[in-house]
Amino acid sequence: MIHALWAMISDDLPALQIAMPLLAATLCIIVRRRWAAWAVAMFVAWGAVANAAVILHRVLTTGTISYAEGGWPVPWGIELRIDLLNALVLLVVTGVCAIVLLAAPRSLAAEVPEEKHYLFYTVYLLCMTGLAGMTVTGDAFNIFVFLEISSLSAYALISQGSTRRALTSAFQYLVMGTIGGTFILLGIGMLYMTTGTLNIVDLGNRLAEVGPNRTVLVALAFITVGAGIKLALFPLHIWLPNAYTYAPAVVTAFIAATATKVAYYVLVRFVYSIFRVDLAFEVHRLDAVLLPIAIAAMFAGSLVAIYQDDIKRMLAYSSVAQIGYMVLGLSLANEHGLTGGLVHVFNHALMKCGLFLVLAAVLLRTGSTRIEAFAGLGRRMPLTFAAFVVGGLSLIGVPLTVGFVSKWYLVLGALDAGLWPVALLILLSSLLAVVYVWRVVEVGYFTPPPAGAEAVTEAPFSVLLPMWLLIGGTVVFGVFTSLSVGVASAAARMLIGGAS
Amino acid sequence: MLDLVHLVLFTFLAVIAVAVIRLKDLFAAVMLMGIFSFLSACLFTVMDAVDVAFTEASVGAGISTILMLATLALTDSEEHPEHNRFKLLPLLAVVFTGGALLYATFDMPLYGDPSAPIHQYVAPHYLEFTGADIGVPNIVTAVLASYRGYDTWGETTVILTAGVGVLLLLGGHAVVERFRRRRSAGDEDGE
């Protein structure tokens, strides 16, 4: 019976990856009860992780998977196409979604009325579906459709923060995000106009035949700017600090680790699979634009982070800097550099999601995420605070953490490109991270809690577990790099080679 | 004849778009936006996109306008003009973006040119095989629901997301108030 079922669906896993969470989201509305909705979400989220793992395994063993939605062959129908690059991103998105869900009921109860939790889980699953949908699809317009699903649900999730500033942050994100999405739509329109197709592989091949022209150049510009807004590339990042600061804690943990990563994936996909290295970098010199911007982002994000008193906002600015590293990897356009950028998608998701869950725990116990709330936490919430320290070390890029791995490959990439000043700047910007992480560590271990402060206890297990799963991951994957770096470097080789 | 209609519609659309910038009265601006949508729908008909025209007329001129009016009833219907100082940066940004798009047009196929790439590849397949594959005369329906049915499922999900999003934002007013009170009674730094 089980075997028969498996034989039936085993070829349809790419489609089920999207279909199951989406159907589960609608089920959450129907069941309505808070715990039932959570159970449905948990079940399907962990199922999605398993599915993504099977897909990654299959891609590693048998190569790129192509799935024709509706049974219509390419280019007439929509294709799902999963290679090493999106298999990795898919695992990140589903994994983060499932792990954060563990902490959701406890953390949400403090911020969102219980009667609304079922709607919250619905939108949460929709957001995950949107992000996963953007990741697996092989069709340029389909990326736009799922981009809008994920964006709309992200706006709704962010607006659920407990202060009124969540509303204005969500609105600001909505306006910028819609402009970004529409820019991407315009860019896709221009590509379609010059080639007549929407399938990504087909687009790449036909674009190579057409060669450079003015419409293609502007399409590249619009897609870069549109994706730049969605991935919060400096100076288009202004929506991000507010959105991360005022969203509910679990939403920040989820969005910070997934939404910008998938936007980065989209940019990589367009640049390397559609425009491809010769058009994007040799003809149109995209690197001349992106490289300075990425370096500016690394420094601007870290510098501003140092002066923040709200730790949530501090980590948000740190994300701006980390996105700079990823884009740096993209714009180096060599194998080591791109490996560094791609592996940082995985690594940064681990550490940022873990760190934001630390903040969720602190918020739950002290009612604030401002730096004063951290006074004496090293003793009062030892496990939580230790997680912050490990995550912070990873942000800095200390050896044996994942942060080191990414920076190692970025430095190698910069040296390969003959840009040793860039390598130096990578190291220099890490020092800035030391400053802002140390500020918190100092307060946590060396500032005594204010006299008469309420007793604070260790965070509940349901928050500690996902937190340490992720923070533990930053050490495990910092030591055993074969999986993450292996997949990322193979993906980078494939992308630079021009095949997809 | 159709070209004349095309020209007149374009003129009206341009006038309306500029008027929206200037208008202080939000009620009038919303009505103009409804008219903008309706005129666009007419333009889509001229360009043979009857399904799109139908949708734009019912959504843009209908539902959107109703929602805008409902929002105006709950908020302000006047823009505060003192906030509209002239700012140079937005104008520069728009001129630059528009310039880039203008630059792009010079390698685009001319309007209506049957030899444009999009009329040579993929689309002819739909025109040729829809009859045999699907047996539905309206090719737009066939492509929408079958060839690109996955997109349309995504589109339906977008609508679902909007509905649930609005429920999250506006639903259960009393529930939210109770939650606020309970929270601020529990801890002082509630909000």
Place this chain on the structure above:
Amino acid sequence: MIEWGLYNYWVVIFLMMTGLYVVISRGNLIKKIIGLNIFQVSVIMFYISMGKVKGGTAPILEEGVRVYSNPLPHVLMLTAIVVGVATSAVALALVVRIKEAYGTIEEDEIRVIEGEEEST
């Protein structure tokens, strides 16, 4: 017969940019949404323009008709219209909540209120 050539695109670009200008230059939140709408509808016009074939008719199969306009941009834009109205609905709901929480829907006034909140 008017030869549209590229003029058609130019008018559409003008409309697009007018919408974008309203979004980024006006401080009133509802005005911003109206601007977004105009921007999105103009992008739809851009797609529909490229689908037109001279002398063609609407892509509904009929006896005796040889030339049809391209149906694919129409299909894509049906989706885009839906995305537009969905975004508007969520944006308007946010505006209603912002009005309730701040008492205003002008960006500048909201910024002043938030500035005071931070300094206390």
Place this chain on the structure above:
Amino acid sequence: MTSHVILRVLLKLLIPLIMLFALYVQFHGDFGPGGGFQAGVIFGAGMILYALIFGLDRAREVFPPRLLEVLVATGVLIYGGVGVAAIFFNGNFLEYSVLSHDPVHGQHLGIMLVELGVGLTVASVMTTIFFQFAGRGRTDD
């Protein structure tokens, strides 16, 4: 809403016609312009009109918000259900051809069902959104 007698009487006659037109658009989409989305919007507009004329309370009695919520979900569920059903008939996701012995007939069936799902979701979402906006202005809720 006690005045406007003429309006109310006229609209009472008009609303069934609007609903009928929505159904026509829903099921005639294969042949002419129209389909699930447009039909859903028209149907939603009919319900909104009802709420405008007879008041929100009565409209909520006719279309309870909870029912609308379930209908919103059902539409997407039908669409996805057709897709998953195709998998169980040994096809790909959303491959309607396998739903019947004759591929073209399967396509007809699939398109009709998914359009129904689209119409259902769109109509109920439009109504839900309007109810939420209209209900917001009042103190009780």
